[in-house]
Each structure stands twice: as structure tokens, then as C-alpha cells.
Amino acid sequence: MQKVQHAILMVPVANQSYLMNKYSTIIFDIDVIHDITGAVIDALQATISKLGLPYHSEKECMDIISLKKRVIELPEILFPESDIDSAIFTRTYFNILDEVITRGDIKLYPKVLETLQELKMRGINICMTSCKRKRDALNDFAKH
Numbered sequence: 001m002q003k004v005q006h007a008i009l010m011v012p013v014a015n016q017s018y019l020m021n022k023y024s025t026i027i028f029d030i031d032v033i034h035d036i037t038g039a040v041i042d043a044l045q046a047t048i049s050k051l052g053l054p055y056h057s058e059k060e061c062m063d064i065i066s067l068k069k070r071v072i073e074l075p076e077i078l079f080p081e082s083d084i085d086s087a088i089f090t091r092t093y094f095n096i097l098d099e100v101i102t103r104g105d106i107k108l109y110p111k112v113l114e115t116l117q118e119l120k121m122r123g124i125n126i127c128m129t130s131c132k133r134k135r136d137a138l139n140d141f142a143k144h
Helices: 013-022 037-050 060-064 071-078 086-101 112-121 134-143
Strands: 025-029 123-131
Touching: 037 060, 037 086, 060 071, 071 086, 112 123
Parallel strands: 025 123
Antiparallel strands: none
16 A cells, blocks of 8 residues: 655745655645636626625725635625625625636736646646636646
8 A cells, every 4th residue: 555645835936846856746726826816806896896886996805805704794894884785795706706717817826837847847746626616717727
């Protein structure tokens, strides 16, 4: 029976040689590969617009996102005087986010592609994981 060693690592790109010498397979979550901040802001602003709610700037949306709140909590934070239905807001937001992700409007973090190409060239097996919502982003990434 083959012994499998599991590890969760946050290793800077400069230390990638450590990974290449120690592991034969590395599993990445798609969120550490793709920067979806822009997609989240676009989806939030589009949701606000679609529901006819007062405009919030990109900076205001970014400030709200940085609070790490669940989407269902956002209407209360963004529009405390409004009686917007949180379930409708949440459903609208995720439908729009799905569209944004499906369009491929997501960027890779710097040096990701080069690092993964180097790992592949050195014979390291690369696996990606994601939630169902990000499947299209994962499929787009696999084409690289």
C-alpha cells in the first residue's frame, strides 16, 4: 500500500522548489488561482442596478466585500433603510455572478500560470478543485 502524505501549504512562489522536491501531486483550490474580486464587484453592482437600488461605487462595494459577510447579509449593510428581500438579492447576485464567471471575466493571480507550467514541466501532478458555481472558470483554466 502506498503511503500518502497530505499537507495544506501556503508557499510563496519563490519557494516553489520546496514543493517540487517534496510532493508528486499538488491540489489547488481555484480561489488561490483566480482573482475573482473584479467579478464579485461587477456582480454586486449589477445586482444593485437590476433591483433598482441606490448606486454604490466600486470602492464602496470593495469595502463591503472586505467585511467577509455572507451575501444574504449585504442588503441590510448596504441599504439599512430599505425593505429589500435578502433572498431575492442573494438569488439575483448569484445568477449574475454565474454569468460573469461563465463569460470568463476572471484574471489569474500574478505568476500563477508560470508556476503551474513549471510544476507540470517537472512532472508534478496538478489537480484543481472548485465548487459547482466555479466549474466554468475551472474548465477555462484547464484549457491553458
